Amino acid sequence: MKFDNLYEELFYKSLRIRLIEKKIIELYPTDKIQSPVHLSIGQEAVAVGVCQELKTTDLIFPNYRGHAYYLARGGNLKEFFAEIYGKRTGCCRGKGGSMHLAGPEIGFMGASAIVASTIPHAVGAAMAARKLKKDQIIIAVFGDGATDEGVYHESLNFASLHKLPVIFVCENNDLAVHTHTSTRQAYKIFEHAAVYGLPTHYCEEGYDIIKVHEAFSPLVAEARITKLPQYIEIKTCRYLEHVGVNEDYDAGYRSVSEIEEWKRKDPLIIEKELIDKYQTTILAEIEDAVMFAENSPWPLLEDLLTDVI
Numbered sequence: 001m002k003f004d005n006l007y008e009e010l011f012y013k014s015l016r017i018r019l020i021e022k023k024i025i026e027l028y029p030t031d032k033i034q035s036p037v038h039l040s041i042g043q044e045a046v047a048v049g050v051c052q053e054l055k056t057t058d059l060i061f062p063n064y065r066g067h068a069y070y071l072a073r074g075g076n077l078k079e080f081f082a083e084i085y086g087k088r089t090g091c092c093r094g095k096g097g098s099m100h101l102a103g104p105e106i107g108f109m110g111a112s113a114i115v116a117s118t119i120p121h122a123v124g125a126a127m128a129a130r131k132l133k134k135d136q137i138i139i140a141v142f143g144d145g146a147t148d149e150g151v152y153h154e155s156l157n158f159a160s161l162h163k164l165p166v167i168f169v170c171e172n173n174d175l176a177v178h179t180h181t182s183t184r185q186a187y188k189i190f191e192h193a194a195v196y197g198l199p200t201h202y203c204e205e206g207y208d209i210i211k212v213h214e215a216f217s218p219l220v221a222e223a224r225i226t227k228l229p230q231y232i233e234i235k236t237c238r239y240l241e242h243v244g245v246n247e248d249y250d251a252g253y254r255s256v257s258e259i260e261e262w263k264r265k266d267p268l269i270i271e272k273e274l275i276d277k278y279q280t281t282i283l284a285e286i287e288d289a290v291m292f293a294e295n296s297p298w299p300l301l302e303d304l305l306t307d308v309i
């Protein structure tokens, strides 16, 4: 698809992710989706802004909240729906589900449900890229909760010490399940990361696709030249419950007004004209992908032990 300008391209990509996840919300009560889902609704601009300047040869290591990155990297939508339906035609042949998406052909490396576990994978891939002299950038994406884990700190230290071509991206939605950062951390994440001796950056406006792109694209440009590690924390907001498809204001761990404030700035809510311009095309693509998933076969018994070693 051709776009008039960068804003519309980024908007289209973000709206597409939002509508895909809204379709998941609609489908979920039917029980056709075979895995728990951690939705990115509210956080799409981060994934789109981060992925925009990447080449297919660059690798991204996401976490279980990874739909937006799979889609922003150009993952196949039919294979995406088939995967979360547990079907044989899915991107992991129905064996990964929502939390373990993978698309190595688009540089989207396997996600994992274990918090912080893909950060050292990214650092290992960056070490391989350096040793093999590959023209490749590696991106590690993780949440603020992952920064509470020891392996996060070991990974930053190792990447900095060995000067590896990895960009660390912390999606700070201020929450690890129901626990706010203010009750877990005595420091600001990006300021603390600087102790490992790598340049650190902060983007406050994680709802703004242009601001995220403006914050992240210089890091990619820099990494292509220097091949050195960098760090960015991007503030964002998860609108729905940690896992599942519902709002959870009744759980009492955050206020309605906090989320409403983000929603008032969210282009995917306020840009009505652009939504009207693109949503029909996107919804048709989604229906097509869902039909593909519905009509796809289940994995066979003999598939059980393939792709596991």
Ligand SMILES: Cc1ncc(C[n+]2csc(CCOP(=O)(O)OP(=O)(O)O)c2C)c(N)n1
Binding pocket: 065, 113, 114, 115, 116, 142, 143, 144, 145, 146, 147, 173, 175, 176, 177, 242
């Ligand atoms: C090693 C490990 N510890 C705890 C959990 C349980 N758990 C699942 S998600 C999560 C919160 C992670 O928060 P964050 O990294 O900020 O990501 P977000 O869900 O906010 O995107 C926790 C503690 C886990 N899956 N793995």
Ligand SMILES: [Mg+2]
Binding pocket: 143, 144, 145, 171, 172, 173, 174, 175, 176, 177
């Ligand atoms: Mg979080």
